[in-house]
Structure formats: structure tokens, C-alpha cells
Amino acid sequence: MTPRRDPRREYQRRARRADLLAIALWASGAAAAALFLASGGAGQFTSPTAVVTSLGIVAGLIGTDFILVMLVLAARIPLIDRTIGHDRAIAVHRSLGKPALYLLLGHGVLLLTGYGMSQGFNPIAEIGPMLALPDMPLAVIGMGLMITVVVTSLVAVRRKFSYEGWHLVHLLSYFAVAFALPHQLSVGGVLSEGTVQRIYWIALYVVAFGAILTFRFIEPVVSSVRHRITVAGVTTIAPGVTSIHFSGRNLRDLGAEGGQFFIWRFWTGKTWWHSHPISLSAVPTGSTARITVRDLGAGSARISAVRPGTKVSIEGPYGLFSDSARTSPKLAIIAAGIGVTPIRALLEHAQFAPGDATILLRASRQDETYLWDEIRELAEARGAACYVMVGHRSKTGPSWMSDVDARRGVTLQTIFPDLAQSDLYLCGPTAWLDSIETEARATGIPSHQIHAERFDW
Incomplete structure (x- = not known):
């Protein structure tokens, strides 16, 4: 006999985990600044020029930390999804975008100002010498990509894009972070070899990109191969609304709950390049699953016309819009x-x-x-x-x-x-x-x- 659930107790456990995640998020930014100060940075606040330069370094470290935290939140890590849900994780991810960008822009402006003060207060004249530093052009490219991502994420701008186009632009954030890493490790001696700072930052990059690689690429491929999902049939239930029926192997092992969604990719010539976040409209059995789609654009119209036998790959299940979120x-x-x-x-x-x-x-x-x-x-x-x-x-x-x-x-x-x-x-x-x-x-x-x-x- 299945033991009776206690929704309130489960909510309290989830709330404690959510608090720990929030603490870890903000603590990572504080750790970035604290490690710099503890590794000799505190002794650099000796003159107005040094103060401006050091503040620029701190702004860059915290801004980069926020970007890596954003990647972790977008990696669809099961622990985070079960604790705060995919929607809330993405909401926090978005909320960090502007502060991270402002910090990184402040990083550049403060460093140019500090270097300019040391050479006669002409920050503009410092742009050329700064670009000549090792790996600095890559960092500038990364900054340009990050500005593009943040601007296209603004609601007023995002509405002008199709979901496919916006998602493609958003992938630039991975390259932006990757381009920033070489200059962070090579310029200024801040992260010198053998220091705790260097170990911390390399570990943070490994966690962020490792989570993306594992949960956005490897795990979905393994799951799709294991369950061998194909389209079993397509049924029109109303004008512009269709139910897509799937068949597969051991689909209960996916652990999906009613209310959750998957990211679906249909492998046809017209649909393979675009993934679709769509909720289940029926709880999967051992060999069947179903979604119901309304034609709200070119993407949904194309998948509503897929033929039986079409191979399907999946990511998920995701979301806390399920019985697991109950508190009453x-x-x-x-x-x-x-x-x-x-x-x-x-x-x-x-x-x-x-x-x-x-x-x-x-x-x-x-x-x-x-x-x-x-x-x-x-x-x-x-x-x-x-x-x-x-x-x-x-x-x-x-x-x-x-x-x-x-x-x-x-x-x-x-x-x-x-x-x-x-x-x-x-x-x-x-x-x-x-x-x-x-x-x-x-x-x-x-x-x-x-x-x-x-x-x-």
C-alpha cells in the first residue's frame, strides 16, 4: 500500500532546499570578491588610481560569476528543477542578466579609467594598449555577444523574434562566456597559477559547462536512445488543435508526472532543427504518451503534420506544475x-x-x-x-x-x-x-x- 503523502512536510523540505540554493547563488558572488581581496587585492586600495582599477577587477569577477550562475540555472539540473521548478529557475536566470551585463560594462569602464589615470587621465587612449593585451580581443567579442543576448532578452525586443530565432541568438551566451575565460586567466595576474582563486574559477567553469553538457546534451541523447520514441498517430480534436500520440519503450521509467513538460524534437526535414517545450496531455503508460498542440505559429503547425513513424528525441521531464508541488x-x-x-x-x-x-x-x-x-x-x-x-x-x-x-x-x-x-x-x-x-x-x-x-x- 502506497504511504499517504504529507504535502506540507514535502513543501517545507523543498523550501529549505530553495533557501540553500539562494544562499549558494549569492555566496558565489561574495566568494569571487572575497578571494580577490584575500589574495592580495585588499592591499591594492592604496591610491585613487588603484582603487578605481581594483573596483573594476571586483566588478568583472562578480559579473562573470553571475554569468556562470546563469548557465547553471539554464542547464536544467534535476535537483534545481525539483526544488524551484524550471520556470522559476529561468526567471532568476533572466533577472541576473542585466546586473551581470552592468557589472561587466563597469569592469571595462573602470579599468580604462584607472589605466588612464595612471597615464595622465585619458581613458580613450588606453583602448589600443588594452586590446593589445593577451586574449583581450576575445574578451571584447564575448562582451559584444553578451550585450546581444541581454538586449534580445528584453520583453519588448523578444516579442519581435520567433521562438526559434530568439533561442538561436540566446545560444551566443555560451560563446560569450567561453571567449572571456582566456583573458581572465592570463591578464593582470589576478588568477595566477597555483592560487586558490584560479582553482575556484576553473572549478566554477567546469561546473557550469559540465552541467550544460551533461543535462542539455548527453542525458537527453541517452534518454532518447533508451526509450526509442516515435510518432504513433496524429488526431485532430478541433480546428487547429491536434493530439500527437507516441509509442516507445519503458516510458514510465521517464518518471514524468501529470502537468510536466518535455522538450520535443521531431526528426523530419522541416522540424529537426527546432525543439518544442510542450506539456503532456496524458500521463505516459509503459509504451504510450501524448501531447496536444494548438496551431499558434509555423513551428506548431509543422509538428501537427508529422507522419506516424517519425522519430522523436526528448529532454525532460521538467517543471513543478505537478502534484509534487502540493502544499495543501x-x-x-x-x-x-x-x-x-x-x-x-x-x-x-x-x-x-x-x-x-x-x-x-x-x-x-x-x-x-x-x-x-x-x-x-x-x-x-x-x-x-x-x-x-x-x-x-x-x-x-x-x-x-x-x-x-x-x-x-x-x-x-x-x-x-x-x-x-x-x-x-x-x-x-x-x-x-x-x-x-x-x-x-x-x-x-x-x-x-x-x-x-x-x-x-
Whole structure:
């Protein structure tokens, strides 16, 4: 008999691990500065020129440390994914981008200023001699690549790119870091051979690039070869919406939970070059799995047309949008549009007693009720309440609900009277999800009980 889970205890363990990760993140930056100061850097603050130069070195060390931490967060390390989830890891990764860039730009400006002060205060004249230093041109190229990555990651700029184009540009960050390493080890004697600083930085580079190599390349290849996944069939369930069925070997061994996603790559002439982060719409069996895709662009349209027998490679499973993230005994689920896909798998996999789960399905039109029949059947079989809401968004009440229901006085708490004792899972379009999440927080439900899956990048 499977022992009963204690969601609160599991959440407390995960919260402790998350705190340790946060401490390690900030401690790495502090360690970079402390090792410099302890290795003679503290004695260099002897004059205005030396102070400016030393601050430039510290800024460069901390900025580089942040870049390596960003790579670790983007490496999809299972421990990090199980602790804070892929979405939060990437959010922290993005939040470090600007500070890292500012520190590295400050590194260059402060060093030019310091060298200029020592030669008569003409920083511009120091650019030529600095570029003549060993490995410095590589560092300048790395800086240019990093600026490109950060600028294209800004929301306003990112929206102008397709996901494929943006992802290709983002890969430049690996080259940016690699180009910076030679000058870090060879210029200025800061990381002289045999020093603790040099050992620390080489270890940090090994961890960052080792994690990328292991979890972004080696592990997915091994997993794909082991499970031999192919397309078994493609079914149209609504105009522009298809379910892709897979067959494979020992798919339960993937350890996937309902609500999680994989990175899928379909090996055809038109699709091999692009990977797709898509949630499961059914929990894998020993030999089958399924995703459901809405045609939202050229990429999704191409994979919706793949033929049976197409070979598929995978990365994952990823994400904490699953039963593992539960902190409360009861379950509240709200999904809109194609957001029902991970919800359907979550409902199939989640542990709850009859009467402890409530589902609300939302659609603007009747032809957007994807997989609703399956969800209703699962809800009935498992003793969960299932409500539906169809119609255009309200203009007078909360914008996440239909106009008809808003006029009837429906609220989040009338649908979910036990919301305070529930984990709330939300999945759907970003603007709709933001609206409902705002109302949920206004009820006083703690943040750790809200789990949101946004369909954007």
C-alpha cells in the first residue's frame, strides 16, 4: 500500500532546499570578491588610481560569476528543477542578466579609467594598449555577444523574434562566456597559477559547462536512445488543435508526472532543427504518451503534420506544475483554452480524496473546449467537481470570467469555497492568468499555494 503523502512536510523540505540554493547563488558572488581581496587585492586600495582599477577587477569577477550562475540555472539540473521548478529557475536566470551585463560594462569602464589615470587621465587612449593585451580581443567579442543576448532578452525586443530565432541568438551566451575565460586567466595576474582563486574559477567553469553538457546534451541523447520514441498517430480534436500520440519503450521509467513538460524534437526535414517545450496531455503508460498542440505559429503547425513513424528525441521531464508541488490537502484547478492540456494530465495523476478537488474550465467559444469531455470523465471517476464557463470575458467584473457569470455574481470563492485549504493550479493565456492570479492573491491565499503555468517564453 502506497504511504499517504504529507504535502506540507514535502513543501517545507523543498523550501529549505530553495533557501540553500539562494544562499549558494549569492555566496558565489561574495566568494569571487572575497578571494580577490584575500589574495592580495585588499592591499591594492592604496591610491585613487588603484582603487578605481581594483573596483573594476571586483566588478568583472562578480559579473562573470553571475554569468556562470546563469548557465547553471539554464542547464536544467534535476535537483534545481525539483526544488524551484524550471520556470522559476529561468526567471532568476533572466533577472541576473542585466546586473551581470552592468557589472561587466563597469569592469571595462573602470579599468580604462584607472589605466588612464595612471597615464595622465585619458581613458580613450588606453583602448589600443588594452586590446593589445593577451586574449583581450576575445574578451571584447564575448562582451559584444553578451550585450546581444541581454538586449534580445528584453520583453519588448523578444516579442519581435520567433521562438526559434530568439533561442538561436540566446545560444551566443555560451560563446560569450567561453571567449572571456582566456583573458581572465592570463591578464593582470589576478588568477595566477597555483592560487586558490584560479582553482575556484576553473572549478566554477567546469561546473557550469559540465552541467550544460551533461543535462542539455548527453542525458537527453541517452534518454532518447533508451526509450526509442516515435510518432504513433496524429488526431485532430478541433480546428487547429491536434493530439500527437507516441509509442516507445519503458516510458514510465521517464518518471514524468501529470502537468510536466518535455522538450520535443521531431526528426523530419522541416522540424529537426527546432525543439518544442510542450506539456503532456496524458500521463505516459509503459509504451504510450501524448501531447496536444494548438496551431499558434509555423513551428506548431509543422509538428501537427508529422507522419506516424517519425522519430522523436526528448529532454525532460521538467517543471513543478505537478502534484509534487502540493502544499495543501485540497485541489483547485482552473484552465482556459489550450491550457487544459497539462491540467488534464495533472488531474489524472494527482492524489486526492473524493470531494477534495474542484475544476473550472474556461473558454470564450464552444469550439475551444479542447479535451473537456476527457476531463469531465476523469472528474466523475475520481469524485471531483467540474464546472465550466463559456463566453467572452467580462467588461464589468473580473476579466478572467465570462460576462454572463460576472453578472450572476460568481466569484472565485463561490466556485472554490475551500480555496484557503487548497493548492490552486492555473494554466492558460498570460493576460487571463494574470487577472485570475491577482484575484486569488486578494483572497489571502499564500503564494506557495498558487501554481501558474503561462504559455509564453
